[in-house]
Amino acid sequence: MSSSSEFGGDSGRQRFDKALNENFDAIPKLFDGEFGISTRLDGFIKEFNQAGGIIASKEQSIRTQLDKNTKDSEAASRYIESFEESLRKRYSALDSLLASLQRTQSSISGALANLPGFTNSSSKS
Numbered sequence: 001m002s003s004s005s006e007f008g009g010d011s012g013r014q015r016f017d018k019a020l021n022e023n024f025d026a027i028p029k030l031f032d033g034e035f036g037i038s039t040r041l042d043g044f045i046k047e048f049n050q051a052g053g054i055i056a057s058k059e060q061s062i063r064t065q066l067d068k069n070t071k072d073s074e075a076a077s078r079y080i081e082s083f084e085e086s087l088r089k090r091y092s093a094l095d096s097l098l099a100s101l102q103r104t105q106s107s108i109s110g111a112l113a114n115l116p117g118f119t120n121s122s123s124k125s
Contacts, residue, residue, distance in 0.1 A: 048054045
């Protein structure tokens, strides 16, 4: 189905020209007056630009979210630093324990090597 048959066969340009020719005096009413395009557009723009309007509200919302994100990021950084410090302490303690166990193993191996009849299987060739 073509669009020209839906609208009586006239093109959009033809319908526009016909409306201008038949209702030329009504054109100012389209733009002016209580229900005109300019009045409605002005009201619409005021909703966006006024104090507490749509733009101010969105700006405040974005600032609030930015502050929250900053605080969350700082909290995450503190947590990571704390967790890293905790891991460093644990690994340091583990390293000390391992060194202590190696000294104990060396001491026990030395004491056992001095016992009569004890031979170390790794020293056999």
